[in-house]
Amino acid sequence: MTDRKISLEELSQHQEAEDAWMAINSVVWNVTGFAGIHPGGPDIILEYIGRDGSDQYNSVHSSGLAARNFETSQRIGVLDAPTKSNTDADRDNRNPKLDRELPGLDEIINLHDLEDAAEKSLNERSWAYLSGATDGSITKNRNCSIFEEVYLRPRVARPVGSADTRVKILGDEYDVPIFNAPASLMMLAHPDAEIALAKGLAASGSTIVIPTLASYSTDEIVEALPKGHPFFFQLYTSPDKSVLDKIIDTVVRLQPRAIFVTVDLPDFGKREANERYERKVAKQKKDSSKTKQKSNQARSAGVAIDSDLSWSKIQWLRERTNLPIFVKGIQCAEDALQAWKIGCQGIYISNHGGRAADTAQPTLLTLAEIRLRYPELLEQMDVFIDGGVRRGTDVLKAICLGAKGVCLGRPFFYALMYGQDGVQYAMQILKDELVTAMKLCGVARLSEAHPGLLNTRALLNQVDYGTEFRSKL
Numbered sequence: 268m269t270d271r272k273i274s275l276e277e278l279s280q281h282q283e284a285e286d287a288w289m290a291i292n293s294v295v296w297n298v299t300g301f302a303g304i305h306p307g308g309p310d311i312i313l314e315y316i317g318r319d320g321s322d323q324y325n326s327v328h329s330s331g332l333a334a335r336n337f338e339t340s341q342r343i344g345v346l347d348a349p350t351k352s353n354t355d356a357d358r359d360n361r362n363p364k365l366d367r368e369l370p371g372l373d374e375i376i377n378l379h380d381l382e383d384a385a386e387k388s389l390n391e392r393s394w395a396y397l398s399g400a401t402d403g404s405i406t407k408n409r410n411c412s413i414f415e416e417v418y419l420r421p422r423v424a425r426p427v428g429s430a431d432t433r434v435k436i437l438g439d440e441y442d443v444p445i446f447n448a449p450a451s452l453m454m455l456a457h458p459d460a461e462i463a464l465a466k467g468l469a470a471s472g473s474t475i476v477i478p479t480l481a482s483y484s485t486d487e488i489v490e491a492l493p494k495g496h497p498f499f500f501q502l503y504t505s506p507d508k509s510v511l512d513k514i515i516d517t518v519v520r521l522q523p524r525a526i527f528v529t530v531d532l533p534d535f536g537k538r539e540a541n542e543r544y545e546r547k548v549a550k551q552k553k554d555s556s557k558t559k560q561k562s563n564q565a566r567s568a569g570v571a572i573d574s575d576l577s578w579s580k581i582q583w584l585r586e587r588t589n590l591p592i593f594v595k596g597i598q599c600a601e602d603a604l605q606a607w608k609i610g611c612q613g614i615y616i617s618n619h620g621g622r623a624a625d626t627a628q629p630t631l632l633t634l635a636e637i638r639l640r641y642p643e644l645l646e647q648m649d650v651f652i653d654g655g656v657r658r659g660t661d662v663l664k665a666i667c668l669g670a671k672g673v674c675l676g677r678p679f680f681y682a683l684m685y686g687q688d689g690v691q692y693a694m695q696i697l698k699d700e701l702v703t704a705m706k707l708c709g710v711a712r713l714s715e716a717h718p719g720l721l722n723t724r725a726l727l728n729q730v731d732y733g734t735e736f737r738s739k740l
């Protein structure tokens with residue numbers, strides 16, 4: 268069947284919410300009703316209906332994503348005027364994320380150097396989105412600095428000729444306990460986005476946590492992994508049942524080792540760096556309406572935001588699939604206990620890298636709180652943690668307190684500026700640092716790590732011991 272040819276004029280006649288068409292890389296789609304379920308929120312769809320949305324689309328999505336997500340019945344035809352094709356989009360999109368040339372990887376010796384390189388080289392939009400946090404970035408910064416307040420207590424004269432960093436999680440062995448923290452729209456760092464991330468992590472003996480809001484489709488990312496390689500999936504529980512069902516069906520078909528269901532974002536926080544950027548752009552475009560609105564990328568409530576998410580929905584999810592469920596976004600001991608009570612196989616301690624509630628306590632403190640109040644949970648569930656991890660010593664400290672998997676968010680975005688090579692390079696830095704930290708502390712294998720290797724006085728001063736003590740405040 269040949270596609271019907273559509274002129275730009277005909278396209279422009281379909282710009283109402285109830286009758287909405289949009290051109291993406293020359294193909295015209297009927298997107299009526301899509302604004303309300305678009306993961307990135309309705310504003311951006313409503314802005315481009317009746318028009319060619321290719322440039323905006325290509326800046327964050329793979330060229331094939333639209334065809335995978337829309338039904339064939341939504342394909343109206345192709346534009347008659349020559350505009351972008353998928354091939355043009357792939358070519359144009361090779362490297363628009365950088366404003367300045369990147370330093371060579373040989374100039375990067377730790378993850379802080381990677382962040383400096385990102386700050387200098389990424390374009391303003393990407394930097395604002397990736398590096399930003401909510402309000403005053405208190406939690407983002409405290410996630411990092413708390414690792415500096417926990418001191419190592421190295422044991423000496425212990426044979427550590429080789430340090431074994433392997434870890435077993437849900438029956439699979441990984442070379443390192445280090446994973447990516449799932450993060451949306453990685454194409455803002457590099458056009459190969461999650462494809463390069465998946466390949467780089469697998470080549471480093473780890474694996475990817477695939478985000479719901481990836482730039483590539485879940486199928487494309489899984490295809491990039493070696494056949495049969497394990498992976499995890501991060502789920503946003505869309506409030507729209509049909510959207511959620513579709514995501515779950517895809518995920519169940521692809522069989523991740525576990526689903527990490529994100530629970531810490533019932534509303535968008537106030538992402539000030541994004542807002543500043545969007546207002547600046549609106550001002551340049553002289554679009555005063557935008558400067559007064561909530562900025563769309565920063566604060567629009569896409570389908571990711573499930574304000575009514577409840578424990579019963581997580582329980583429903585447990586019954587809906589036979590896959591292990593980990594709750595991502597645990598920020599206190601009571602919720603860790605609740606996750607265990609409803610039968611979750613794991614918890615993932617996170618405060619969204621300081622992008623949810625600002626001034627929420629740093630994640631290492633939450634891990635200490637759980638360990639002190641419900642130590643048995645650390646035996647009964649697998650524990651992942653993220654937030655502020657930048658060094659091999661940070662990884663070791665989290666493992667000493669009971670974490671099994673340690674994840675990093677922003678650093679993998681920055682590493683991705685260099686594509687797959689950057690991901691492998693960052694993993695090698697972390698692994699080398701972890702091995703050195705283990706050896707210097709007298710730890711030959713990760714199973715030997717324990718809290719006695721740490722001076723945690725700084726944490727103990729801050730840990731919340733529960734209602735019994737709190738009522739005395």
Ligand SMILES: Cc1cc2nc3c(=O)[nH]c(=O)nc-3n(C[C@H](O)[C@H](O)[C@H](O)COP(=O)(O)O)c2cc1C
Binds near residue numbers: 529619656
């Ligand atoms: C740019 C960006 C996008 C993110 N997107 C998601 C997401 O789609 N789903 C999710 O569960 N967490 C998301 N997160 C939170 C991360 O999974 C993780 O909790 C956080 O980045 C860890 O902190 P770190 O960046 O200090 O390592 C995102 C974080 C960043 C920085």
